[in-house]
Amino acid sequence: MNIGVPRERRTMEYRVGFTPAGVELLTQEGHTCYVEHEAGLGAGFSDYDYERAGARIVYTSDEVFGRADLLLKVSRPTDEELQWMLDGQILTGFLHLASARRAKITTLLEKKVTAIAYELIQKEDGSLPVLKSMSQVGGRMVAQVGATLLQNNYGGKGILVGGVPGVPPAEVVILGAGASGTEAAKAFLGLGASVCILDKELERLQEIDQLFGGCIVTMVSHPFNIAKVVRFADILVGAVLVPGERAPLLVTREMVRSMRPRAVIIDASIDQGGCVETSRPTTHASPTYVEEGILHYCVPNMSGVIARTATHAFNNAAWPHIQNLVRLGLDEALKEDAPLAQGVATRAGEIVNPALKAVYESGNH
Numbered sequence: 001m002n003i004g005v006p007r008e009r010r011t012m013e014y015r016v017g018f019t020p021a022g023v024e025l026l027t028q029e030g031h032t033c034y035v036e037h038e039a040g041l042g043a044g045f046s047d048y049d050y051e052r053a054g055a056r057i058v059y060t061s062d063e064v065f066g067r068a069d070l071l072l073k074v075s076r077p078t079d080e081e082l083q084w085m086l087d088g089q090i091l092t093g094f095l096h097l098a099s100a101r102r103a104k105i106t107t108l109l110e111k112k113v114t115a116i117a118y119e120l121i122q123k124e125d126g127s128l129p130v131l132k133s134m135s136q137v138g139g140r141m142v143a144q145v146g147a148t149l150l151q152n153n154y155g156g157k158g159i160l161v162g163g164v165p166g167v168p169p170a171e172v173v174i175l176g177a178g179a180s181g182t183e184a185a186k187a188f189l190g191l192g193a194s195v196c197i198l199d200k201e202l203e204r205l206q207e208i209d210q211l212f213g214g215c216i217v218t219m220v221s222h223p224f225n226i227a228k229v230v231r232f233a234d235i236l237v238g239a240v241l242v243p244g245e246r247a248p249l250l251v252t253r254e255m256v257r258s259m260r261p262r263a264v265i266i267d268a269s270i271d272q273g274g275c276v277e278t279s280r281p282t283t284h285a286s287p288t289y290v291e292e293g294i295l296h297y298c299v300p301n302m303s304g305v306i307a308r309t310a311t312h313a314f315n316n317a318a319w320p321h322i323q324n325l326v327r328l329g330l331d332e333a334l335k336e337d338a339p340l341a342q343g344v345a346t347r348a349g350e351i352v353n354p355a356l357k358a359v360y361e362s363g364n365h
Contacts, residue, residue: 001326002032004068005050006061007039010075012284014042014307017072017093019315020053022322027054031326036064043307070325074314075301076100082107090330092116092322094134094314096300097345098246098359099273105346105360114330114347118318120244121343128243129339132179133317137303137310139183139239142266143191145297146172146235149264155288155295157262159234162192169193173233175221175250175275177204180268181239185216188235196229226250231258238267238275244345244355246273253277253292261293271300 003026005018016039023033035055037047047057058064065071065084073093077085082104085091088111095117097105108115118130143161150156150170163169172188174181177199188195189212196217199205205218219225230236230251236259240247247269256265256278267279274280278291279298287299303310321340324333334341344352351357 001329002034002067002069003326004064004071005033005035005039005055006064006071006073006081007036008042008074008304009078009081010301010304013075013301013304015074015301015304015311015314016040016043016045016307017074018322019043019311020045020049020055022315022319023050023055024053025323026326029327032056034058034064034067036061040311043311072322074304074311076104079104082111085111085113087111088113090114090116090325092118092318092325094118094131094271095345096271097356098244099271102360102363105351105356108346109349109351112347112349115345116321116325116340116343117244117345117353118314118343120345120353121318121321121339122243123339128179130314130317130321130343131241133313134303134310135179135239135241136183137306137313138268139180140187141302141306142180142184142237142239142268143187143193145302146170146188146237146264146266147191149266149288149295149297150234155262155290156264157234157260161188161235170234171232172196172235172237173229174198174237174239175226176239176241176269177201177208177218178239178241180241181237182208182211184237184239184268185212189215193235198225198229221250223250227255227258230255231260233259233263235264235266236276238265238269238279240269240275241272242355244353246359247275249275249277251276251278256292256294259292259294263294265294265296265298267296267298268302270298274298 033055035050070090147161152158161170172193174197198221200221269275324337
């Protein structure tokens with residue numbers, strides 16, 4: 001099989017779709033890997049690293065797209081990249097198509113692209129192994145971002161997250177007790193913050209209580225409780241996920257208005273549309289804005305600037321599925337690898353994922 005590894009083109013996206021170690025494993029089996037010039041530079045992988053692993057370096061974008069049967073990407077393709085794609089290609093990456101413009105999905109359908117979204121790869125127990133790797137990275141990153149944004153020079157309230165003797169720590173509220181929310185709670189707790197986490201599943205809150213030995217306040221995620229806790233939050237973290245769907249809107253503008261001036265909102269659900277009414281996507285180049293007197297941070301590719309850690313993390317999780325695709329071919333891989341089959345969003349001109357199909361047919365793009 002011919003595998004293409006393009007350079008990511010989104011603003012400050014430094015991750016890369018495949019590592020030299022992965023290239024070496026596939027080329028040793030007789031497959032061909034085409035890697036775009038300097039594709040891995042942000043993650044610390046040089047062209048020489050890829051060449052030494054057996055890759056062929058290509059110097060134009062249309063060539064890496066034009067030679068590939070399988071494209072290994074990180075982020076959803078840009079409009080330009082969609083034009084370079086060939087009919088019938090296989091595309092992998094964190095695609096988040098539920099929050100994409102309708103025209104992009106239409107193009108994937110017209111070109112009969114098999115789009116495999118890493119965030120949809122799902123095991124029988126309901127876990128999302130590849131997304132979990134990025135949720136762990138992003139969740140831990142939330143704490144360092146939040147601590148920084150509370151500083152006066154970033155527009156925050158001038159609060160030290162962990163406080164000091166005689167001065168209380170920051171109040172952190174986390175919506176969602178999945179992988180991202182749990183890792184954020186762990187990191188904030190490590191910094192000494194006072195942490196409250198909300199989730200709609202009582203069983204999950206019981207697990208959180210056990211995991212943290214009762215050191216974190218847990219609450220059921222009812223609108224009344226959310227409205228109550230956002231009022232005192234110094235940092236509010238949105239970490240909710242419904243696989244394949246837009247994130248549910250949990251925090252209204254009215255709730256945001258009730259927050260203390262210069263508090264911080266980090267909407268880590270923004271890649272799926274966001275869970276706060278006042279959220280809108282930002283970039284690492286301009287990551288924050290102020291609305292209703294509250295500092296918002298809503299970068300969809302948050303882990304794109306810790307590219308080496310993030311690239312290794314998701315490649316570790318995605319590798320078995322990539323290996324199956326390349327070794328077995330698409331049809332056989334989808335039969336043999338049930339979690340991979342769950343990740344298929346579009347195939348042969350049809351939307352396969354039911355949640356995405358509902359969003360697309362509703363026209364809410």
